[in-house]
Amino acid sequence: MxxxxxxxxxxxxxxxxxxxxxxxxxxxxxxxxxxxxxxxxxxxxxxxxxxxxxxxxxxxxxxxxxxxxxxxxxxxxxxxxxxxxxxxxxxxxxxxxxxxxxxxxxxxxxxxxxxxxxxxxxxxxxxxxxxxxxxxxxxxxxxxxxxxxxxxxxxxxxxxxxxxxxxxxxxxxxxxxxxxxxxxxxxxxxxxxxxxxxxxxxxxxxxxxxxxxxxxxxNRLLKNAPVAGRGLEDLVSMFSMCIGCRACRQACPLCNCILCDYETARTIHTPELVREESNRRGAVRVPSGSIQFQLGRLNHIAPYCTGCGQCSDVCPVHIPVAEIFIRAAELVQTSLGYSPGKDIDDAPALSTYVEGELQDITD
Amino acid sequence: MDEFEPRIIGFLCNWCSYAGADLAGTSRLEMPSNLVPIKVMCSSRVDPEMVADAFLRGADGVLIAGCHPGDCHYDKGNYYARRRFAVLKKVVESLGLEADRLRLSWISASEGARFRKVVEEFTEKVRKLGPNPAGKETLL
Structure with missing residues (x-):
C-alpha cells in the first residue's frame, strides 16, 4: 500500500x-x-x-x-x-x-x-x-x-x-x-x-x-550505557545504593507475576547463609540480595522488555535500571529474533523454539 | 598457596545426563571431583535465576546438562532450556560478566564417557579462568 x-x-x-x-x-x-x-x-x-x-x-x-x-x-x-x-x-x-x-x-x-x-x-x-x-x-x-x-x-x-x-x-x-x-x-x-x-x-x-x-x-545509549560490559565491579558499585524497594518491579509492565520469586522463602537469604557467607568472604552486605534480584529480573524480562524506561524513572536512588535493561534486551532479543509486542500471533519468546537454532551455545 | 580447585555446580537432568553421570560412576571412569551435581527433572527446570544465584554465591562454573535435542523425556523441554540459556548468556555478556563460566551440554544416559569428557574439559577451562570474583564480593 x-x-x-x-x-x-x-x-x-x-x-x-x-x-x-x-x-x-x-x-x-x-x-x-x-x-x-x-x-x-x-x-x-x-x-x-x-x-x-x-x-x-x-x-x-x-x-x-x-x-x-x-x-x-x-x-x-x-x-x-x-x-x-x-x-x-x-x-x-x-x-x-x-x-x-x-x-x-x-x-x-x-x-x-x-x-x-x-x-x-x-x-x-x-x-x-x-x-x-x-x-x-x-x-x-x-x-x-x-x-x-x-x-x-x-x-x-x-x-x-x-x-x-x-x-x-x-x-x-x-x-x-x-x-x-x-x-x-x-x-x-x-x-x-x-x-x-x-x-x-x-x-x-x-x-x-x-x-x-x-x-x-x-546507538549512543547502547554504547555508553552504564555497566556497558564493564564487569562485576561496576555492577556492584551501581547497585550499592539499591534500597531494595522493588519499585522497578512494581512499575514494570512486564513484571506480571502475582507472587514474585524474590518474595518467597526460596530466594530470601537465611540468617545462617548470610553468616556463613560473611565468614567465607570476610564481610557481606546486609540485607543482601539486590544484585541477585536484578540479575533474576533481567533474565526474566529481557526477552520481553519494550524499553519504556519506567523502571529508571521510579528508582528513588537514581540507578539507571532502564539503560541496563535496554542494552541486555537488545542482545537477547536479537539473538532470539524476537520483537516484543510486534505480532500478537507470535508465541512469547520463551514459550517457543526453533529446532536447529542456537547450536553455537551448546555442545 | 594450594593450587586453585574450581567448584562447579552441575544441574543434571534426571532422565539423560544424571543417568550418564551414574554410568560414568558404575563404569569406574576417573574424572575430576570438582563438579557438584544437582539433579533436576528436566534441563528446562533450570530457571536462569538458579544459575545467577550459584554464580553470585561463588560457583566458579555452572554446567547445565540435558538430553540431546529430540530425545527429551518431556518431548521438548531441552529446546526451552536452550532458549533460557541463550537469554542468560546474553544478559551475562551485556553486563561484562564471564559467560565462559556457563555451559550447556547434551549428555545421554548411555554417554558415560562423554560425561567424563565434559567434566574434564569444563573443569580445565574454569581452572584457567581462575576463581570467580563474585565469590569474594561482599555485596550480593
Whole structure:
C-alpha cells in the first residue's frame, strides 16, 4: 500500500482528539475511553476509564507523562474477563507493545479494545511531572524527554493500533491528523463529524528522518550505557545504593507475576547463609540480595522488555535500571529474533523454539 | 598457596545426563571431583535465576546438562532450556560478566564417557579462568 487514509481537522491535536472521543462516547460507538486525565491544578495526572462524555474535557491526549505504564492498568482491567463494551484506549507505542506481550502471556485481553496511539515524541521523567503545567510549552516541545524515550526506535505504532495521531514526524502537522489503520477505524471515522478524509503517504515515510535520529541516539545509549560490559565491579558499585524497594518491579509492565520469586522463602537469604557467607568472604552486605534480584529480573524480562524506561524513572536512588535493561534486551532479543509486542500471533519468546537454532551455545 | 580447585555446580537432568553421570560412576571412569551435581527433572527446570544465584554465591562454573535435542523425556523441554540459556548468556555478556563460566551440554544416559569428557574439559577451562570474583564480593 503506497497511500494511507487520514482524518484531519485544523484544530490543535488535543482539541481534535477530545472531539473524536466525545463523539465516540455520545454516539455509543464506545462505552468508555481509557486515557490520561488531569486531576488537579498542580500537575496531577492519571490514567482513567472515562464513561461520561462531559468528563472528556479533562483528558489530555498524549500529554508527555507516564505516571504508570498503561499496560499495567489495562491488565488490571482485563485480567479476569475481556471488556464487555468497546473501549477507546489512548496508548503510547511502548504501552501497546507491553500490553500485547501481557495478552500473549494470558494476562489480559485485547477484545473490545479500540486502540488510538501516536507517533510518540516521548515523555518527561516522572520526577518532572509537577513542573508540567503549561500546555503551550508542551506544544512547543519545551521539555526534555527520558533517555529511554530518546533512544526509542519503536515510536511508530504497529498493526494492533486502530488509529494513530501524527505527533513525532519529520514535518509535524499544524492541526489534528489521525491515521486510520484498521478497517474498524475506517468504519468508526465514517460516523465522525467535522473531519476531512485525506490520503497521504504511509507513516513510515512521514517519519523516516526522525527514525534515523532516534536510531543514532539509541546507538549512543547502547554504547555508553552504564555497566556497558564493564564487569562485576561496576555492577556492584551501581547497585550499592539499591534500597531494595522493588519499585522497578512494581512499575514494570512486564513484571506480571502475582507472587514474585524474590518474595518467597526460596530466594530470601537465611540468617545462617548470610553468616556463613560473611565468614567465607570476610564481610557481606546486609540485607543482601539486590544484585541477585536484578540479575533474576533481567533474565526474566529481557526477552520481553519494550524499553519504556519506567523502571529508571521510579528508582528513588537514581540507578539507571532502564539503560541496563535496554542494552541486555537488545542482545537477547536479537539473538532470539524476537520483537516484543510486534505480532500478537507470535508465541512469547520463551514459550517457543526453533529446532536447529542456537547450536553455537551448546555442545 | 594450594593450587586453585574450581567448584562447579552441575544441574543434571534426571532422565539423560544424571543417568550418564551414574554410568560414568558404575563404569569406574576417573574424572575430576570438582563438579557438584544437582539433579533436576528436566534441563528446562533450570530457571536462569538458579544459575545467577550459584554464580553470585561463588560457583566458579555452572554446567547445565540435558538430553540431546529430540530425545527429551518431556518431548521438548531441552529446546526451552536452550532458549533460557541463550537469554542468560546474553544478559551475562551485556553486563561484562564471564559467560565462559556457563555451559550447556547434551549428555545421554548411555554417554558415560562423554560425561567424563565434559567434566574434564569444563573443569580445565574454569581452572584457567581462575576463581570467580563474585565469590569474594561482599555485596550480593
Amino acid at each position: 503506497t497511500e494511507s487514509r487520514y482524518i484531519v481537522s485544523p484544530e490543535e491535536y488535543g482539541d481534535g482528539t477530545r472531539r473524536v472521543l466525545r463523539q465516540l462516547l455520545a454516539s455509543g460507538a464506545m462505552g468508555s475511553v481509557f486515557a490520561m486525565r488531569r486531576t488537579g491544578e498542580e500537575g496531577s495526572f492519571c490514567y482513567s476509564l472515562v464513561s461520561d462524555p462531559s468528563m472528556v474535557d479533562d483528558i489530555v491526549p498524549f500529554y508527555p507523562v507516564m505516571p504508570v505504564q498503561a499496560a499495567r492498568a489495562l491488565t488490571q482491567l482485563t485480567i479476569t474477563r475481556p471488556l464487555d463494551r468497546p473501549v477507546a484506549a489512548l496508548l503510547r507505542p511502548c504501552e501497546v507493545r507491553a500490553f500485547v506481550e501481557n495478552v500473549k502471556q494470558s494476562q489480559g485481553s485485547m477484545e473490545n479494545l479500540f486502540i488510538i496511539s501516536c507517533t510518540c515524541p516521548g515523555v518527561v521523567p516522572t520526577a518532572d511531572i509537577r513542573d508540567m503545567k503549561d500546555e503551550i510549552a508542551i506544544r512547543e516541545r519545551e521539555f526534555v524527554i527520558r533517555d529511554a524515550c530518546s533512544a526509542c526506535i519503536e515510536f511508530v505504532p504497529g498493526p494492533q493500533t486502530d488509529m494513530v495521531l501524527l505527533m513525532a514526524c519529520d514535518d509535524p502537522p499544524e492541526g489534528t491528523r489521525l491515521l486510520l489503520q484498521s478497517r474498524r477505524a475506517l468504519e468508526t471515522a465514517a460516523g465522525l463529524d467535522g473531519f476531512e478524509m485525506e490520503t497521504d503517504r504511509p507513516l513510515g515515510e512521514l517519519t523516516a528522518v526522525t527514525a534515523r535520529q532516534r536510531a543514532s541516539s539509541r
